[in-house]
Amino acid sequence: MPAYLSLLRTRRDFRRLWLGASVSVMGDSMTFIALSWLVLAEPDGTAKLGLLALCYTAPVLIGGLVAGPLLDRFDKRAALIADSVLRGLAVASIPLAAVAGGVPSWLPFLVAGVYGLLKMVPMAAVPAAIPDLVAPEERDAANALESVSYSLSGIIGFTLAAPLLGAVGPATLLAVDAATYACFALAVTLIRHPLRPHEKPRPSSPAASRPVFRDKVLIGTTLAFMAFNIAEGALTMVVAPWLAKEQLPGDGATLSLLMAALSAGELLGGFAAGAWRPRIGRLVAIAVVELVAAAGFLAVLGSPHLLPVAAGFLLVGAFSAPMTVWAQSLRMERIPPSQRGRVFGVFRTMMQATPPIGAALVTPLLVAGNLTGAVILMTALAAVPAFALLLLRESPVSEQTPQTAPQPVGDH
Numbered sequence: 001m002p003a004y005l006s007l008l009r010t011r012r013d014f015r016r017l018w019l020g021a022s023v024s025v026m027g028d029s030m031t032f033i034a035l036s037w038l039v040l041a042e043p044d045g046t047a048k049l050g051l052l053a054l055c056y057t058a059p060v061l062i063g064g065l066v067a068g069p070l071l072d073r074f075d076k077r078a079a080l081i082a083d084s085v086l087r088g089l090a091v092a093s094i095p096l097a098a099v100a101g102g103v104p105s106w107l108p109f110l111v112a113g114v115y116g117l118l119k120m121v122p123m124a125a126v127p128a129a130i131p132d133l134v135a136p137e138e139r140d141a142a143n144a145l146e147s148v149s150y151s152l153s154g155i156i157g158f159t160l161a162a163p164l165l166g167a168v169g170p171a172t173l174l175a176v177d178a179a180t181y182a183c184f185a186l187a188v189t190l191i192r193h194p195l196r197p198h199e200k201p202r203p204s205s206p207a208a209s210r211p212v213f214r215d216k217v218l219i220g221t222t223l224a225f226m227a228f229n230i231a232e233g234a235l236t237m238v239v240a241p242w243l244a245k246e247q248l249p250g251d252g253a254t255l256s257l258l259m260a261a262l263s264a265g266e267l268l269g270g271f272a273a274g275a276w277r278p279r280i281g282r283l284v285a286i287a288v289v290e291l292v293a294a295a296g297f298l299a300v301l302g303s304p305h306l307l308p309v310a311a312g313f314l315l316v317g318a319f320s321a322p323m324t325v326w327a328q329s330l331r332m333e334r335i336p337p338s339q340r341g342r343v344f345g346v347f348r349t350m351m352q353a354t355p356p357i358g359a360a361l362v363t364p365l366l367v368a369g370n371l372t373g374a375v376i377l378m379t380a381l382a383a384v385p386a387f388a389l390l391l392l393r394e395s396p397v398s399e400q401t402p403q404t405a406p407q408p409v410g411d412h
Contacts, residue, residue: 003141003274003275004141004144004145004271004274004275007134007138007141007142007145008145011133011134011138011142012192013133013191013192013193014130014133014134014142016187016188016190016191017126017129017130017133017187017188017191018142018145018146018149019187020183020184020185020186020187020188021122021126021146021149021184022149022152022153023153023180023183023184023187024084024122024180024181024183024184025149025150025153025154025157026153026154026156026157026160026180027157027176027177027178027179027180027181028115028154028157028177028180029153029154029156029157029158029161030157030158030160030161030164030173030174030176030177031091031111031115031173031174031177032056033158033161033162033165033170033173034094034161034165034170034171034173034174034177035052035108035111035112035170035174036049036052037165037170038094038103038108038170038171039052039108039109042105051109052108052109052112055109055110055112055113055116056112056113056115056116057116057352057356058116059113059114059116059117059119060116060117060119060120060349060352060353061349061352061353062117063116063117063118063119063120063121064119064120064123064124064345064346064348064349064352065345065346065349067079067118067120067121067124067125067341067345068120068124068341068342068343068344068345068346069341069342069345070341071121071124071125071128071340071341071342071344071345072197072198072338072339072340072341072342073197074197075194075195075196075197076125076128076129076195076341077188077189077191077194077195079121079125080121080122080125080184080185080188081185081188081189083118083121083122083125084181084182084184084185084188085181085185086114086118087114087115087118087181088178088181088182088185089178090110090111090114090115091111091115091174091177091178091181092174092175092178093107093111094107094108094111094170094171094174095171095172095174095175095178098171103171119352120345120348120349120352122184123344123348124341124344124345124348125341126146127143127146127328127331127332127340127344127348128340128341128344129195130142130143130146130332131332131337131340132193132195132337133191133193136333139328139329139332139333140273140274140277140325140326140329141274141275142274143274143324143325143328143329143332144270144271144273144274144275144325145274146328147266147270147273147321147324147325147328148266148267148270148271148274151263151266151267151270151321152267154263155263161173164176197338198336198337198338198340199338215334216392217283217330217334217392217394218330218331218334218335218343220388220389220392221283221286221327221330221331221389222347222350223385224286224287224290224385224386224388224389225323225324225327225351226350226351226354227354227381227382227384227385228290228293228294228320228323228381228382228385229351229354229355229358230354230355230357230358230361230381231294231297231358231377231378231379231381231382232316232320232355232358232382233354233355233356233357233358233359234355234358234359234361234362234374234377234378234381235297235300235313235316235358235378236259236262236355237355237356237358237359238358238359238362238363238366239300239362239366239371239374239378240255240258240259240313241255242366243258243300243303243309244258247303247304247371248303248304248306248309249304249306250306254306257306257310258309258310258313259313261310261311261313261314261317262313262314262316262317263317264314264317265313265314265315265316265317265318265319265320265321266317266318266320266321267317267321268317268318268321269317269318269319269320269321269322270321270322270324270325272318272321272322273321273322273324273325273326274325278326281394282326282329282330282394283330283389283392283394284389284390285322285326286322286323286326286327286330286386286389287386287387287389287390288386289319289320289322289323290319290320290323290382290383290385290386290389291383291386291387292315292319293315293316293318293319293320293323293382294379294382294383294386295315295379295383296312296313296314296315296316296319297312297316297375297378297379297382298312298375298379299311299312299313299315300312300371300374300375300378301371301372301375303371331343331344331347358378358381361377362374362377362378365377
């Protein structure tokens, strides 16, 4: 904890970026609930939820591929402010329409599409900006704070959305989210350190001679993460609801408990990863925690007993969070500064696309009542790539990208 407090105290610009992003993520959670509620209130609303989900997710693939190059071309502060303004206006259109006389049935889908199209701007810009705002030895702590903020802000947003939805209605809830975008834009405006594009490496430099997308360490960790995300998507999107309905006592309350256990594990693991630096190589450390997380999937076989299943969810969350933190620091070391926007954009877009694959893979198994097969599949998806990571050699950073001193942040 002292490492986090010191980082937030001494790195003023990082603190502003982190606080603004955290508030914005909290509002995003509220928007998901509010838009879903608006659609459910329409005729055949349940059937339209699939279309809403499509509007949320499909544009992410397009936006992610476009956002990265833009972040490498323009100041990331300007990109984040523009994103906040555009999404804030889109979200605010619904409460404004409600005041003007009524919300058109098509408007929630349009808002969801705009949200999905721009979603990758902050998701790529924030990690791409972190190396410019903190020293190299502070990256693990900064990445841990980013990871924890996504989990914690999401939990807070979902928790607040329920009472607010009943008290003020979905339109007003969306007005609250519009205000969170304004807060993020203001926080970014106050960042003094430039987040302008970096110069491209000279043709003779190691960074120029080795293309990023041929870096075996980057590709290996990304493929391992994609496989793990497929397994985790299967667990959270299909297996957990099925267990709560068919195998475990408690129905909806049990589902909430399982997801809470996963989130609690992510928070604990994220804090631990930022405060403790492994003595073994970072690539080996990532593989080890991925293997332990993979073992958590096996605990699902403890059904119909709730305790071992919940412990498995906790284990998956606790050991998957360090994977994210350490891998992000590893990427920051190996990706040339001039390419961070596009590379983080591509990698995070790929991560967003993988969970539904897991849901599609395990659904036929659970329809047939084959929980054991589903568990074996999830465990294999998580564990096999981790063993492959152990075979990779982590070459020195100097062979991949030139290391430069962090630019002054003006906070000391």
